[in-house]
Amino acid sequence: MTRLTLLLPPGERLAGIVLPASLAKAFGRADEVAGQPGEQAQLSRHFKLLPDRWPHAALTRVADAGLDDARSTAWLRADPAHIRPDINGARLLATGAALSMSVQDAEAFLPALRPLFGDAGFLLDAPHPTRWYLRLPRETQLPDFPAPDQALGEDVFDHMPSGPQGRRWRSLLSEVQVVLHNHPHNEVRAQAGLVPVNSLWFWGGAVLPDNATSDSTTVFSDDPVLHGLAGVGTFNTMPLADFIGVESITEDTLIDLRAVRDPKVLLEGWLQPAFAAAMQNQVDFDLADGRIFRLQPSQRLRFWRKPRAVLTA
Known part of the structure; x- marks a missing residue:
């Protein structure tokens, strides 16, 4: 029996969606497992890295520039960002893809x-317009930098690196902000109805892991982190658009649906077809809020269990 795993957003994303009767019955009869909530915990349930850390910058660098390039050094993401001052400080409102960055934008700012970074011994480049990188010596000691989604909407001063190591990066960031504040290309962006790029967000630093494994043989995802993992790992990744249907599954497969925003698309395009696969295979629905529902053919005999009409917690 093969296994199909669906990585899903939190159940609240499906709020207001009532499951069809057949699907509600299947979820009512499924085994429910409690895991740790959050995106990182969700990924760690399915991918094991050696050593056990998630160097996002190095992993996305594999997807953007290739394995040989990514292995050569340590990496730190330095993504374009928009920070808005307010009466209580300054808030991070957008980074990377949310800024609608183009190749022309990157070529203007870089x-x-x-x-600024060359004087510090670092090389800044952008093989992808929304993902910028600092190339660092492998032995570089970095402070803790939070991922953008941990700071989004919050006062950036609450997330600045502290201590002696942090002082250097705070100084660099101040210089970056002065340069960007005065950069004429932000006027070009304003005329196009886009917010200015007035800062960078440092995060995800480290070197590549030595190896990565997964319980799934094939992973369908548009996340460059998972494509980077496959570059150093023992599984294959393909774009989500390449998945042709549950009837084609012949090996353990994971489908990454965390970025799907439309609950109707999740239900009709993915949950219902996956339920059909559960007639012959094990299907795991792994929600980012930590709940995992496991459907198996033998559960059809659990006729005494009540249907589960919604997936909200």
Whole structure:
């Protein structure tokens, strides 16, 4: 029996959606397992890294520039960001893809920023317009930098690195903000109805892991982190658009649906077809809030269990 795993957003994303009767009956009869909530915990249930850390910058670098390039050094993401001052401080409102960055934007900003980092011994580049990188010596000691989603909407001063190591990066960031504040390309963005790029967000630093494994043989995902993992690991990744249907599954498969925003698309395009697969295979529905529902063919005999009409907690 093969296993199909669906990585899903939190159940609250499906609020207001009532499951069809057949699907509600299947979820009522399923085994429910409690896991740790959060995106990182969800990924760690299915992917094991050696050593056990998640160097997001190095992993996405594999997807953006290739394995040989990514293995050569340590990496730190330095993504373009928009910070808005308010009466209580300054809030991080957007980074990376949320800024609608183009190749032209990156080519305009990077030449002005590179000398700042070059003086510190780091090289700044952007093989992807929304993902910018600092190339660092492998032995570079970095402070703790939170991921953007941990700080989004919050006062950036609450997330600045502290201590002696942090002082250097706070100073660099101040210089970056001065350069970007005065950069004429932000006027070009304003005329196009886009917010200015007025800061960078450092995060995800480290070197590549030595190896990565997964219980699934094939992973369908649009997340560059998972494509980078496959570059150093023992499984295959393919774009989500390449998945042709549950009837084609012949090996353990994981489908990454965390980025799907439309609950109707999740229900009709993915949950219902996956339920059909559960007639012959094990299907795990792993929600980002930590709940896992496991459907198996033998559960059809649990006729005494009540249907579960919604997936909200």
